[in-house]
Amino acid sequence: MKLEDFVKGKANLAGLIGNPVSHTFSPYIFNTLSKIFGCGLVYLPFGIDDPKRLGIVVKALKELSIVGFNVTIPYKQQIIGYIDGIDEEAESIGAVNTVTLIDGRFYGTNTDITGFIKAFHKQTGCGFGGKTVAVLGAGGASRAIVQAIAGEGAGKINIINRTYDKACEIEKQVNQRYGDIAEAFGLSSGIAPEIISSGDIIVNTTPLGMHGFEDISPLPDGVSLRKGMIVYDTVYRPLKTALLNDAESAGCITAGGVGMLVYQAVAAFELWTGIKAASDDIAGGIMEALINELGRS
Numbered sequence: 001m002k003l004e005d006f007v008k009g010k011a012n013l014a015g016l017i018g019n020p021v022s023h024t025f026s027p028y029i030f031n032t033l034s035k036i037f038g039c040g041l042v043y044l045p046f047g048i049d050d051p052k053r054l055g056i057v058v059k060a061l062k063e064l065s066i067v068g069f070n071v072t073i074p075y076k077q078q079i080i081g082y083i084d085g086i087d088e089e090a091e092s093i094g095a096v097n098t099v100t101l102i103d104g105r106f107y108g109t110n111t112d113i114t115g116f117i118k119a120f121h122k123q124t125g126c127g128f129g130g131k132t133v134a135v136l137g138a139g140g141a142s143r144a145i146v147q148a149i150a151g152e153g154a155g156k157i158n159i160i161n162r163t164y165d166k167a168c169e170i171e172k173q174v175n176q177r178y179g180d181i182a183e184a185f186g187l188s189s190g191i192a193p194e195i196i197s198s199g200d201i202i203v204n205t206t207p208l209g210m211h212g213f214e215d216i217s218p219l220p221d222g223v224s225l226r227k228g229m230i231v232y233d234t235v236y237r238p239l240k241t242a243l244l245n246d247a248e249s250a251g252c253i254t255a256g257g258v259g260m261l262v263y264q265a266v267a268a269f270e271l272w273t274g275i276k277a278a279s280d281d282i283a284g285g286i287m288e289a290l291i292n293e294l295g296r297s
């Protein structure tokens with residue numbers, strides 16, 4: 001964007017709310033997209049450390065006619081109480097990561113769903129049709145991903161979580177919508193290793209492996225990884241987690257969460273600007289730049 005556009009007030013505000021927001025890559029992604037397309041979008045992170053201020057901030061963003069904003073931890077659920085509408089998928093997941101201002105009203109969606117699917121296809125070259133998938137974890141990310149995989153026609157989705165009851169909640173919700181496709185297991189149940197080992201795809205949605213939990217694999221003891229299995233880790237920092245290292249050594253097809261990070265942002269950018277940005281050149285280029293950056297840090 002040119003200096004002249006700022007001076008003439010042509011800049012459109014977008015942003016991110018959450019806590020913390022200091023280490024986010026989202027401003028880099030959106031401001032790069034804005035520069036490529038010359039659409040005048042300026043994306044800023046807004047940290048909200050006191051949850052009681054969420055309502056005031058949302059009101060202020062509306063007053064400022066922000067084109068839209070992303071929502072990250074810990075406000076993906078809470079934000080629903082402060083916006084004017086929500087689409088069916090975000091409602092069934094119970095989490096919103098993207099809010100768009102349309103005719104003065106805030107609408108919530110969840111671009112983690114399309115973001116994950118697009119990233120998975122691009123990064124692995126594979127799809128989910130008829131496949132048996134093990135999803136590790138049962139938090140917000142798992143909810144979106146299980147829903148996404150069910151929508152892609154997976155044969156079976158096994159949800160494996162430390163807290164069994166949380167996996168059961170997702171099982172119930174997904175089966176209500178898609179038929180008898182999901183099944184919950186406790187991480188420490190004796191059958192979990194066999195369930196994971198016998199599937200085609202493993203997706204990690206837990207924080208195990210990320211900065212602070214480095215060198216910890218989310219897999220329970222006794223899982224055997226096979227050549228040709230696909231292992232996707234939603235963790236992107238570090239680029240290569242303990243899980244991805246083990247999977248690579250076993251000859252699996254592997255991919256890390258940097259793709260999901262980029263494609264969920266691209267989907268939000270498309271919602272706010274109407275500009276299609278998911279091409280290999282653009283989204284792929286941003287992904288490469290992030291991989292270089294993460295490789296250095």
Ligand code: ATR
Pocket residue numbers: 137138139140141142161162163166187205206207208
């Ligand atoms: P997000 O919204 O990013 O998915 P979350 O809601 O905090 O994050 O979910 C994190 C998931 O990782 C949860 O399923 C959590 O298990 P519990 O439901 O038992 O809390 C899982 N998780 C976090 N730390 C873990 C650990 N040390 N071992 C196993 N699972 C863990």
